[in-house]
Amino acid sequence: MNSPFYRQHWQRISLPLLEQFQTELWVCHLHCLVPAIAGNKWLKLKYHIQHIQQYEKTGILTFGGAFSNHLAAVAAAGKAFGFQTHAIVRHDSVVTNPTLAACQAHDMQLSFVNRQVYRQRQQPEYLATLQQQFPNWLIVPEGGTSALGLQGVAELQLAQTPNGPAKLICCATGSGGTVAGLALGHPHLPVLGVSVVQDPGLAAQITALVPQQHNWQLLPDCSGCRYGRFDQATLGLCLELSRQNLPLEPVYTGKAFRTLLQQLEQQQIAPGQRIVFFHTGGLQGLDGLQQQQLISSEQYQQLKSAELRLWHQFGERLTEEIPLRPTDA
Numbered sequence: 001m002n003s004p005f006y007r008q009h010w011q012r013i014s015l016p017l018l019e020q021f022q023t024e025l026w027v028c029h030l031h032c033l034v035p036a037i038a039g040n041k042w043l044k045l046k047y048h049i050q051h052i053q054q055y056e057k058t059g060i061l062t063f064g065g066a067f068s069n070h071l072a073a074v075a076a077a078g079k080a081f082g083f084q085t086h087a088i089v090r091h092d093s094v095v096t097n098p099t100l101a102a103c104q105a106h107d108m109q110l111s112f113v114n115r116q117v118y119r120q121r122q123q124p125e126y127l128a129t130l131q132q133q134f135p136n137w138l139i140v141p142e143g144g145t146s147a148l149g150l151q152g153v154a155e156l157q158l159a160q161t162p163n164g165p166a167k168l169i170c171c172a173t174g175s176g177g178t179v180a181g182l183a184l185g186h187p188h189l190p191v192l193g194v195s196v197v198q199d200p201g202l203a204a205q206i207t208a209l210v211p212q213q214h215n216w217q218l219l220p221d222c223s224g225c226r227y228g229r230f231d232q233a234t235l236g237l238c239l240e241l242s243r244q245n246l247p248l249e250p251v252y253t254g255k256a257f258r259t260l261l262q263q264l265e266q267q268q269i270a271p272g273q274r275i276v277f278f279h280t281g282g283l284q285g286l287d288g289l290q291q292q293q294l295i296s297s298e299q300y301q302q303l304k305s306a307e308l309r310l311w312h313q314f315g316e317r318l319t320e321e322i323p324l325r326p327t328d329a
C-alpha cells in the first residue's frame with residue numbers, strides 16, 4: 001500500500017453559543033484509510049501493531065462489549081496488517097450485531113463470556129490462563145489502554161490549531177487511555193475528559209496510568225445516561241452538527257461535545273479561548289444504534305452522510321503519514 005495511512009484534519013465549528021462566549025472551537029479528526037481505525041483507535045493500536053511485527057507475534061487477543069469500537073478497530077487492523085485477532089466479548093448470550101458481524105468479516109474469532117468472567121479481565125491469574133491458551137499472542141487490555149496505547153496517543157499534537165495555539169483539549173473518555181495519553185503529550189495544556197461510563201474507579205485508573213500528570217480533569221457526561229444509552233438532547237445536537245458536516249454519534253463523541261458546550265454555557269470554562277475537541281471516531285457504532293432502533297433510519301442516514309461529506313470536503317488536504325507496514329491485502 002503506497003498511499004499514506006493516516007492523516008490529521010482540522011474543522012472549525014460555528015454555533016451561536018460559541019460566538020456568544022467568543023470561543024473558537026476546532027475539531028481534530030484523524031482519518032485512516034481503514035475507517036474503523038480512525039479517531040483514537042489508530043493511536044492506541046499502532047505500537048501494539050509494531051510490537052507484533054517486531055516480535056513476530058501471532059496476533060492480538062483483546063476485550064470488549066458487543067458494540068465495542070475497539071473490537072471493530074482491532075479486527076480491521078488485523079485484516080489490514082496481516083495478523084490474527086481474537087476477542088473476549090462481554091455478553092450473557094451469543095449475539096450478533098453489525099459490530100460483531102464486521103469483526104467476523106475481518107476474521108476475528110469471538111469468545112463470549114458472561115459479565116462475571118469479563119470482570120476478571122485485568123486479573124493476573126485470568127490473564128496468565130489466557131496467555132497459556134494463546135502462547136504467542138499479544139494480550140491488549142480493553143480499549144487498547146496500555147503503556148503502548150498511551151505512547152501512541154501522546155504523539156498526537158493538538159497544541160497548534162490552524163488558527164493558533166489552543167488553550168484546552170477535550171475528548172470523550174471510556175477506559176481513560178486517550179485522556180491520559182493526551183495529558184502526557186501536552187504537559188502544558190489542560191485536558192478535559194468527558195466520561196461516558198459510570199465507573200467510579202476511572203479517575204484512579206487514569207492516575208495510575210500517568211502518575212506524573214496533573215493537567216487532566218474528568219467530568220461526567222451531562223446527560224447522566226448510562227453507557228450505551230443517550231437522551232434526545234444529545235442526539236439532537238449530533239443531528240444539528242451533522243448539518244455542518246461534523247459527524248458525531250450519541251454514545252461517545254456526541255455526549256462529550258454536548259458536555260463541553262454546557263461547560264461553556266455555565267461558564268465553567270472561561271470565555272474567549274481557543275479549544276480543541278479531539279474526535280475519537282466510533283462512527284461504526286451508528287450501525288448498532290440503528291439495529292437496536294435507538295435511532296431511526298432517517299437519523300442514521302443524516303449522521304452517516306455527514307461523515308461522507310466531511311471526508312469529501314477534506315479531499316486531498318492531507319498532512320501526515322504513518323511509517324508502519326500494512327499488507328497489500
Ligand SMILES: Cc1ncc(COP(=O)(O)O)c(C=O)c1O
Nearest residue numbers: 069174175176177178280281282
Ligand atoms: C468513539 C470513542 N471515543 C472515546 C473513547 C474513549 O477512549 P478511552 O477508552 O481511551 O478513554 C472510545 C473508546 O475507546 C471510543 O470508542
